[in-house]
Amino acid sequence: MFRYLFISVVLLCNAALVHAQNINPAEEVIVTADPLSAVDRHLSQPVQVLTEDALKRRNLSNIGEAIANELGVSSSDFGPGSGRPIIRGLGGSRVKILENGISTMDVSTISVDHAVATEPVLARQIEIFRGPATLLYGSGASGGLVNVVNDRMLKYVPKALEGELSLDYDSVTDGVTGAASLNAGAGDFALHVDAMVRDTDDYDIPGFAELEPDEPGSGRLENSSLKTDSLGIGASYIGARGFIGFAVSQSASDYGVPGGHHHHEEGGEEEHEEEEGEEEGGVRIDMMQTRYDLEATLDAPLPGLRQIRTRWAYNDYEHDEVEGSGEVGTRFKNSELQGRIELLHVPLADWDGVIGIQYRDKDFSAVGDEGFVPPARLDSLAVFILEKADIGRWHLELGARYEQQDAKTDTGTRAKNTAYSLSGGASWDYREGYQLGLSLTHSQRAPTIEELFSKGPHLATGTFEIGNPDLDEERSTNVDLYWHKTAGRVTASANLFYNRTDDFIFLQEQDLNGDGIADRVEEDFDGDPADVLDADEDEEPLLVQQTQRDANFWGFELETVLRVLDDGRGVLDARLWADYVAAERDQDIHLPRITPWRFGAGLDYVRGPWYAGLNYTRTNKQKDTAPLETATSGYDMLNAYLAYTFKLAGSDVSLFVRGTNLLNEEARRHTSFVKDLAPLPGRSGTFGIRAAF
Numbered sequence: 001m002f003r004y005l006f007i008s009v010v011l012l013c014n015a016a017l018v019h020a021q022n023i024n025p026a027e028e029v030i031v032t033a034d035p036l037s038a039v040d041r042h043l044s045q046p047v048q049v050l051t052e053d054a055l056k057r058r059n060l061s062n063i064g065e066a067i068a069n070e071l072g073v074s075s076s077d078f079g080p081g082s083g084r085p086i087i088r089g090l091g092g093s094r095v096k097i098l099e100n101g102i103s104t105m106d107v108s109t110i111s112v113d114h115a116v117a118t119e120p121v122l123a124r125q126i127e128i129f130r131g132p133a134t135l136l137y138g139s140g141a142s143g144g145l146v147n148v149v150n151d152r153m154l155k156y157v158p159k160a161l162e163g164e165l166s167l168d169y170d171s172v173t174d175g176v177t178g179a180a181s182l183n184a185g186a187g188d189f190a191l192h193v194d195a196m197v198r199d200t201d202d203y204d205i206p207g208f209a210e211l212e213p214d215e216p217g218s219g220r221l222e223n224s225s226l227k228t229d230s231l232g233i234g235a236s237y238i239g240a241r242g243f244i245g246f247a248v249s250q251s252a253s254d255y256g257v258p259g260g261h262h263h264h265e266e267g268g269e270e271e272h273e274e275e276e277g278e279e280e281g282g283v284r285i286d287m288m289q290t291r292y293d294l295e296a297t298l299d300a301p302l303p304g305l306r307q308i309r310t311r312w313a314y315n316d317y318e319h320d321e322v323e324g325s326g327e328v329g330t331r332f333k334n335s336e337l338q339g340r341i342e343l344l345h346v347p348l349a350d351w352d353g354v355i356g357i358q359y360r361d362k363d364f365s366a367v368g369d370e371g372f373v374p375p376a377r378l379d380s381l382a383v384f385i386l387e388k389a390d391i392g393r394w395h396l397e398l399g400a401r402y403e404q405q406d407a408k409t410d411t412g413t414r415a416k417n418t419a420y421s422l423s424g425g426a427s428w429d430y431r432e433g434y435q436l437g438l439s440l441t442h443s444q445r446a447p448t449i450e451e452l453f454s455k456g457p458h459l460a461t462g463t464f465e466i467g468n469p470d471l472d473e474e475r476s477t478n479v480d481l482y483w484h485k486t487a488g489r490v491t492a493s494a495n496l497f498y499n500r501t502d503d504f505i506f507l508q509e510q511d512l513n514g515d516g517i518a519d520r521v522e523e524d525f526d527g528d529p530a531d532v533l534d535a536d537e538d539e540e541p542l543l544v545q546q547t548q549r550d551a552n553f554w555g556f557e558l559e560t561v562l563r564v565l566d567d568g569r570g571v572l573d574a575r576l577w578a579d580y581v582a583a584e585r586d587q588d589i590h591l592p593r594i595t596p597w598r599f600g601a602g603l604d605y606v607r608g609p610w611y612a613g614l615n616y617t618r619t620n621k622q623k624d625t626a627p628l629e630t631a632t633s634g635y636d637m638l639n640a641y642l643a644y645t646f647k648l649a650g651s652d653v654s655l656f657v658r659g660t661n662l663l664n665e666e667a668r669r670h671t672s673f674v675k676d677l678a679p680l681p682g683r684s685g686t687f688g689i690r691a692a693f
Contacts, residue, residue, distance in 0.1 A: 077672040081255025090143025105315035139419040152234035153245025157185035168688025175200025223256035223282030244296040259677030287319035312339035330368030353387035372456030419444035433487030464541040492560035504551035507544040555581035570607030596622035632670035651693040
């Protein structure tokens with residue numbers, strides 16, 4: 001491990017010491033999740049922005065997969081239908097997923113096999129905050145923030161009809177994806193329409209699906225097919241002093257859960273029929289979401305204020321977990337309203353700032369054989385402030401947030417929590433194109449509904465989960481130290497981070513009968529220690545309970561890009577990178593499903609209408625495992641992309657091909673609950689066409 005680490009660091013440092021003769025400022029990219037519209041290189045915490053061009057070269061089957069190879073980012077990976085980002089070892093509710101600044105309002109934090117209800121194919125850009133973002137978007141974002149930005153509410157009036165059409169075919173899934181978007185304008189009004197359809201079969205794999213197969217058969221991961229469609233319509237009014245927009249969108253998805261084994265009744269012929277049905281068809285999730293969005297801004301509304309912004313969204317979400325027999329096992333519903341109001345004041349001395357409030361009302365239910373979280377209602381109200389100043393070569397940020405949360409079940413069980421957060425940061429432009437920064441954040445996270453109230457079998461993860469309504473707030477102290485070189489032939493960045501979390505909430509294995517072995521129980525377990533099963537019943541759910549202990553996360557992220565060519569022969573960039581995270585709780589016990597350390601290299605070449613890219617990633621073996629967790633082998637991933645763009649009838653038309661896992665590696669993500677049952681897809685070729693006008 002240390003040999004590879006030493007090589008990676010030496011390569012990065014050597015490249016960073018190469019100085020350019022001419023300094024060309026890096027392109028400024030607006031970070032929409034920042035209410036003060038700062039550029040990405042002018043923030044006191046690390047942030048990565050994936051532009052539309054960069055996204056076109058990615059696997060966009062889900063949001064986790066779309067950003068899984070960014071610095072410090074991986075995916076929970078439960079097959080192509082479901083993948084939630086993991087940032088610096090933290091996932092679930094600790095990483096908030098937004099769409100245009102408002103939560104996706106799905107149930108993906110309840111279970112890792114639940115999809116995130118946003119479509120990266122339709123995104124204009126994706127913003128990744130690799131540091132804490134609790135001050136602006138909630139106490140649940142102690143791990144980080146991902147904001148998916150689309151153009152459903154245009155903030156400009158198109159002078160002519162504009163849009164984009166795309167169609168591609170993927171060989172590993174025998175799948176087709178098509179997408180279209182159109183923008184039009186008249187007077188002060190703008191209209192947007194987008195649509196997307198995806199239809200894939202089970203994907204090919206290099207060997208066996210199971211790590212230790214019981215029966216012969218390989219080459220395909222059963223029940224990994226996916227069907228998705230999405231439609232969005234938005235209208236905006238853009239006036240001299242502001243803008244107001246409204247959008248409605250609907251998305252539907254039907255996807256398989258690889259390795260999923262859900263509820264079946266005990267006893268004789270009925271049990272046999274249920275199991276046989278599941279083997280034939282597997283468990284599938286049938287999801288439907290309708291979302292309504294409203295956004296508005298008003299310039300100079302009152303003396304002392306330069307702008308008021310507000311965003312509101314209402315969501316009607318439902319998904320059915322359908323057994324192989326065709327019967328609905330469990331139905332999840334979530335009706336949710338979220339909104340925020342931001343008041344941007346005029347500069348006070350050197351300080352620009354925003355004061356805001358955020359409201360959330362959530363009505364959740366899960367009814368059926370696996371409704372391990374009872375119906376519950378959650379309300380929260382927060383106020384926040386963020387101030388920024390540029391003083392000479394220094395950029396300063398200060399912020400604070402106060403949030404109250406009230407959660408209760410239909411049976412009357414109730415939990416109230418109050419969370420406070422403070423943040424401070426400073427960056428120093430000590431030389432043209434060079435920046436050194438430090439940010440400190442102390443944040444609190446209120447427990448989620450599932451952490452408070454769950455009780456029952458959660459068979460997607462093979463556990464019987466018990467919540468705890470007496471959980472305290474998590475308290476995280478984050479330190480980020482970074483160095484950036486942002487101009488010249490060589491750009492580079494180095495991020496060092498440390499996160500101390502007091503009362504970290506996690507699922508702890510139980511030993512009620514005191515035999516020194518983690519308990520296994522039946523699906524109807526009622527808490528009696530006498531009902532704990534014998535240790536050899538390893539196919540039954542593992543008994544776990546929400547527990548709190550202190551935890552520590554630390555690591556680094558390194559990246560450098562060298563402009564090798566920039567002349568008549570084209571533009572060639574070479575990229576080297578590495579990231580590492582370690583996580584332990586009390587008594588030096590490793591936390592589960594932590595991303596192993598990785599390093600990689602890439603080449604990007606542009607010449608006229610041609611673009612070519614080649615990327616290699618080495619994901620190393622993860623042997624720092626939690627109790628009862630197995631190690632995961634490392635793997636090499638080689639991907640390539642080639643595109644040619646030409647003019648046709650006034651449109652820019654691109655023909656492209658993307659190769660994924662060209663080495664046909666058997667790759668299993670350590671962060672996945674189903675790593676031993678569902679490897680990543682094998683060698684794949686994607687062929688497509690895209691037209692923009």
